[in-house]
Amino acid sequence: xxxxxxxxxxxxxxxxxxxxxxxxxxxxxxxxxxxxxxxxxxxxxxxxxxxxxxxxxxxxxxxxxxxxxxxxxxxxxxxxxxxxxxxxxxxxxxxxxxxxxxxxxxxxxxxxxxxxxxxxxxxxxxxxxxxxxxxxxxxxxxxxxxxxxxxxxxxxxxxxxxxxxxxxxxxxxxxxxxxxxxxxxxxxxxxxxxxxxxxxxxxxxxxxxxxxxxxxxxxxxxxxxxxxxxxxxxxxxxxxxxxxxxxxxxxxxxxxxxxxxxxxxxxxxxxxxxxxxxxxxxxxxxxxxxxxxxxxxxxxxxxxxxxxxxxxxxxxxxxxxxxxxxxxxxxxxxxxxxxxxxxxxxxxxxxxxxxxxxxxxxxxxxxxxxxxxxxxxxxxxxxxxxxxxxxxxxxxxxxxxxxxxxxxxxxxxxxxxxxxxxxxxxxxxxxxxxxxxxxxxxxxxxxxxxxxxxxxxxxxxxxxxxxxxxxxxxxxxxxxxxxxxxxxxxxxxx
Numbered sequence: 001x002x003x004x005x006x007x008x009x010x011x012x013x014x015x016x017x018x019x020x021x022x023x024x025x026x027x028x029x030x031x032x033x034x035x036x037x038x039x040x041x042x043x044x045x046x047x048x049x050x051x052x053x054x055x056x057x058x059x060x061x062x063x064x065x066x067x068x069x070x071x072x073x074x075x076x077x078x079x080x081x082x083x084x085x086x087x088x089x090x091x092x093x094x095x096x097x098x099x100x101x102x103x104x105x106x107x108x109x110x111x112x113x114x115x116x117x118x119x120x121x122x123x124x125x126x127x128x129x130x131x132x133x134x135x136x137x138x139x140x141x142x143x144x145x146x147x148x149x150x151x152x153x154x155x156x157x158x159x160x161x162x163x164x165x166x167x168x169x170x171x172x173x174x175x176x177x178x179x180x181x182x183x184x185x186x187x188x189x190x191x192x193x194x195x196x197x198x199x200x201x202x203x204x205x206x207x208x209x210x211x212x213x214x215x216x217x218x219x220x221x222x223x224x225x226x227x228x229x230x231x232x233x234x235x236x237x238x239x240x241x242x243x244x245x246x247x248x249x250x251x252x253x254x255x256x257x258x259x260x261x262x263x264x265x266x267x268x269x270x271x272x273x274x275x276x277x278x279x280x281x282x283x284x285x286x287x288x289x290x291x292x293x294x295x296x297x298x299x300x301x302x303x304x305x306x307x308x309x310x311x312x313x314x315x316x317x318x319x320x321x322x323x324x325x326x327x328x329x330x331x332x333x334x335x336x337x338x339x340x341x342x343x344x345x346x347x348x349x350x351x352x353x354x355x356x357x358x359x360x361x362x363x364x365x366x367x368x369x370x371x372x373x374x375x376x377x378x379x380x381x382x383x384x385x386x387x388x389x390x391x392x393x394x395x396x397x398x399x400x401x402x403x404x405x406x407x408x409x410x411x412x413x414x415x416x417x418x419x420x421x422x423x424x425x426x427x428x429x430x431x432x433x434x435x436x437x438x439x440x441x442x443x444x445x446x447x448x449x450x451x452x453x454x455x456x457x458x459x460x461x462x463x464x465x466x467x468x469x470x471x472x473x474x475x476x477x478x479x480x481x482x483x484x485x486x487x488x489x490x491x492x493x494x
Contacts, residue, residue, distance in 0.1 A: 026058040026070035034077050044082040048103055051078060055107045059114040071107035078103060136161075139242035146235045147197060150174040153235065162219070162242045164211040182208035182216065193223075200225050200233045206243070218247040283322040290314040342377040343385060345421055345486075349411055352389045356397070360409060363401050370412040375421055376488035380466045385486075388462050388470075391455040392425040392482045399429025399480065420468070421488055426481040431474055440472060459484075 030051065037047050051074035059067040141159025145152045152171045160167045163180050181189050185207040196203035203223045208216055223238035294311035297304045353367060360367050378385075393409065400407040410426040432440065441460050456470075463470040468486035475481050 022058055022061055022066040023069055025061070026054055026066065027073065029054045029057070030070070030074055030077055034081050038081045042082070044078065047082050048078055051103075052107060052110060056110050056114060059111045060118075067111040068108075071104060071111065074107070075103050139245075140239050141241075142237075142239050144235055144237045147233050152177070159240060162217065162240060163209060164213075164215075180209045180211070182210045184208070196223060196225070196236070197233065200227065217242055217244045219243065283319070287315045287319050287322070339381055339383075340379055341382065343380050343382050344377050345375055345385070345413055345423060346371045348382060348386050349389060349413060349423070352386055352393060353411070356390070356393050359394070359397055363397060363407065365397060365400055365407040365409050368408060368410045370410065370414075372414045375413055375415060376419075378421055378466070378486045378488050380486065384462045385466070388459045388484065389423070389425070391459045395455065395482075396425055396427035396429060396480075399427050399431075403429055416485060419488060420485040422483060422485045424481055424483045426475055426479060428475070428479040431478055432472060432480050441470070 033047065033050050033054070036042075037050075055067055055071050055074060058070045136158050139158070139162065141162050142154070142156040143152060143159055144154040151174065155165075155171055157167065163172075163177070165172050165176075178186070189205065189207050192203050192205045195201075202225065204221070206218065206220050209219055210216055219240050220243045221238060221240040223236045225233055226235045226237055228234050290311045294308045294315065297308040297311060349369065349371060353369065357367065389411075393411070396409050400409070406428060408428050410424070412424045412426070414422050416422050441456050460470045463484045463486070466486055468484055470482070470484040472480060472482050
């Protein structure tokens with residue numbers, strides 16, 4: 001409390017001191033003008049104008065009280081020293097009264113206008129400070145650049161911080177700003193600007209910048225054209241946002257999703273160990289049989305080279321088949337970043353059927369494929385798309401394990417009216433859970449005793465990352481169908 005009282009008293013004393021200092025400044029200025037102008041009989045109008053200028057200066061440096069005090073003092077000086085008769089302070093003539101009122105009114109208007117201007121200036125400075133702080137928090141800088149010469153007309157403080165320039169060095173020229181663009185992104189950046197300039201249109205893009213210390217930042221920029229009255233493009237105004245942290249978070253999320261998807265693949269493959277082992281053993285056993293046959297043909301008194309050659313060819317074929325199966329299994333186990341390439345969906349389906357055929361046979365499930373012959377290839381990650389197929393096929397097999405009657409797994413591919421590639425996996429199993437069909441794609445939702453509830457959630461994420469969609473429906477009279485549609489030859493979303 002004592003500190004607050006002391007601070008209040010100190011503030012009051014400071015304000016009184018400032019008032020006295022400003023009044024003395026104005027008084028000295030009035031005295032100087034009066035002492036110079038009075039002996040030389042300077043015209044009263046000229047003196048009045050100088051007095052008003054002194055009032056304006058005091059208004060710029062002080063408050064309304066000091067300005068009003070100086071204005072009254074100036075009016076008295078004007079009457080006493082420059083109005084006839086000199087040396088008289090009486091104001092009894094209507095003209096003198098009107099002149100005094102006019103002077104004081106003019107001084108009041110000047111003081112009021114200056115005070116209003118100061119308030120507006122302070123408000124503008126406050127808003128600029130708010131805007132600068134908001135830009136700093138949002139990592140967004142604003143800019144304006146002229147089309148002719150591409151000179152920057154305005155660059156905000158945050159823009160300087162993002163791009164690593166020093167505001168004290170002045171506005172960087174076009175070459176310096178271009179030098180900040182990452183060399184690998186300059187052509188794309190220049191192309192977007194040239195197209196927007198030619199079309200007089202808005203533009204939006206993401207690119208990288210390379211700072212002087214080697215730091216790389218990701219930038220999202222938006223530009224808007226400004227036209228003159230004739231419709232000519234004059235300048236662009238816009239903003240640049242530093243999205244580096246968002247990009248890093250997205251990359252970390254992609255890595256986490258890839259790890260989770262791999263764990264799901266490994267888990268599923270682990271559950272299919274017996275079937276996969278049987279699938280690998282088949283070509284190996286056939287190769288052994290053919291090898292023995294080849295030896296018998298060669299061990300005869302008259303070796304049958306042709307039959308031996310045929311048996312050896314079958315050994316090569318069986319060995320190649322076993323190697324391909326092992327390669328597919330290794331690929332599903334392999335950890336790595338997604339690789340985008342043109343994928344033949346029908347080939348991916350056939351490869352998964354080869355791997356899972358023994359699992360279907362184990363439960364007396366008939367597998368039927370209806371693959372369209374004219375399907376376009378899609379742009380995507382082969383392993384991820386095969387994981388989706390594996391999840392859907394394994395789910396269908398699980399749904400038919402305890403079902404009495406016919407068990408059929410149907411995999412169908414076709415083109416939709418929108419030219420998308422549509423893949424359907426249908427079964428004659430237990431069907432979708434009653435009153436919970438809309439929850440099957442939720443994370444951790446499962447109807448299996450030992451399920452994780454992540455298979456369908458991961459599958460939907462993979463399909464959506466490829467620009468497609470995944471959904472489910474009931475079969476008639478029983479069973480379920482899962483469908484996913486993918487756009488052909490379209491670069492997948494990151």
